[in-house]
Amino acid sequence: MAHDKINECVILKNLYYSVPDNTWVRVNDDGTVTIGMTDVAQSLAGPILHAKAKGVGVAREKGKPIATVESGKWVGPVKSPVTGEIVEVNEEVAKDARMLNKSPYNKGWILKMKPTNLQTDLADLLTGDAAVEAYRAKITQDGVTCTHIEGSDEY
Amino acid sequence: MADLEGKKILVIQTHGVDTPTRTYSPIYYAVAAAAMEMEVMIWFTMNGTNQLKKGEAEKVSLVPESGVTLRSMLDMALDNEVQLRVCQQSLTLWNMVPDDLIDGVQILGATSIIDLALSYDHVMYF
Numbered sequence: 001m002a003h004d005k006i007n008e009c010v011i012l013k014n015l016y017y018s019v020p021d022n023t024w025v026r027v028n029d030d031g032t033v034t035i036g037m038t039d040v041a042q043s044l045a046g047p048i049l050h051a052k053a054k055g056v057g058v059a060r061e062k063g064k065p066i067a068t069v070e071s072g073k074w075v076g077p078v079k080s081p082v083t084g085e086i087v088e089v090n091e092e093v094a095k096d097a098r099m100l101n102k103s104p105y106n107k108g109w110i111l112k113m114k115p116t117n118l119q120t121d122l123a124d125l126l127t128g129d130a131a132v133e134a135y136r137a138k139i140t141q142d143g144v145t146c147t148h149i150e151g152s153d154e155y
Numbered sequence: 156m157a158d159l160e161g162k163k164i165l166v167i168q169t170h171g172v173d174t175p176t177r178t179y180s181p182i183y184y185a186v187a188a189a190a191m192e193m194e195v196m197i198w199f200t201m202n203g204t205n206q207l208k209k210g211e212a213e214k215v216s217l218v219p220e221s222g223v224t225l226r227s228m229l230d231m232a233l234d235n236e237v238q239l240r241v242c243q244q245s246l247t248l249w250n251m252v253p254d255d256l257i258d259g260v261q262i263l264g265a266t267s268i269i270d271l272a273l274s275y276d277h278v279m280y281f
Contacts, residue, residue, distance in 0.1 A: 046221075064192070065190060065191070065192055068187065068190040068191055070187065072221075073218075073221050073222075073223045074231070075183055075186050075187045075190060075231075076186065076190050076231075076235065077189075077190040077191075077192075077235075
């Protein structure tokens with residue numbers, strides 16, 4: 001899969017990113033989107049202890065929390081990058097929050113939503129080279145180096 | 156997760172830089188509540204006041220290699236829109252004046268805490 005690495009932080013080019021909120025969106029064939037947190041986010045949080053997502057059926061506006069994530073040194077919301085309704089929550093992450101550290105773009109997805117204004121919302125996100133360059137600027141400015149615990153996905 | 160949006164939590168912190176292990180958790184809980192979309196205030200009084208003096212919270216680090224300090228915890232609270240308030244009367248206890256406070260902290264008088272305690276859904280004391 002096409003990707004780039006900046007200070008060990010992996011950015012997949014086929015995803016859409018909210019760079020300020022460190023979330024990603026994958027557009028699925030069935031009209032839903034999958035949402036997760038980025039490699040940068042999991043690195044900043046450190047080993048994640050708990051993740052709690054809002055439930056299936058909950059409607060959320062873009063920018064509102066869809067989950068909370070806790071590590072030993074950080075706690076915060078995962079803000080929705082799109083407006084829509086939650087249709088599926090990743091129970092594997094609920095059982096083992098370290099999945100967010102090990103596989104932020106694959107097994108560690110947080111939830112799926114059925115978006116209501118997808119094209120409008122996607123226009124506010126970055127993908128491809130634009131996303132990579134935005135992350136390059138952010139990672140450099142913030143002095144971030146990504147870290148990967150044992151068992152993490154390899155790129 | 157139940158939708159707790161709009162609930163109000165007041166955290167009262169009476170512990171300060173002299174007892175580092177009693178400083179982090181109240182802030183952590185406050186930020187967690189904010190992340191769950193609650194309205195959260197931390198009220199600093201008694202010894203809790205001294206961590207708000209410029210330059211003091213930076214010195215408190217429970218796990219030095221983590222890069223986390225009491226100051227970064229306070230900043231995390233501010234970033235998550237947790238309201239930080241300090242008891243006016245307790246400033247005198249530490250020979251502090253308003254200009255000594257870190258940015259983002261507002262001063263309230265003792266009667267305000269009574270009003271707040273009655274108006275919040277829950278109060279947590281530390």
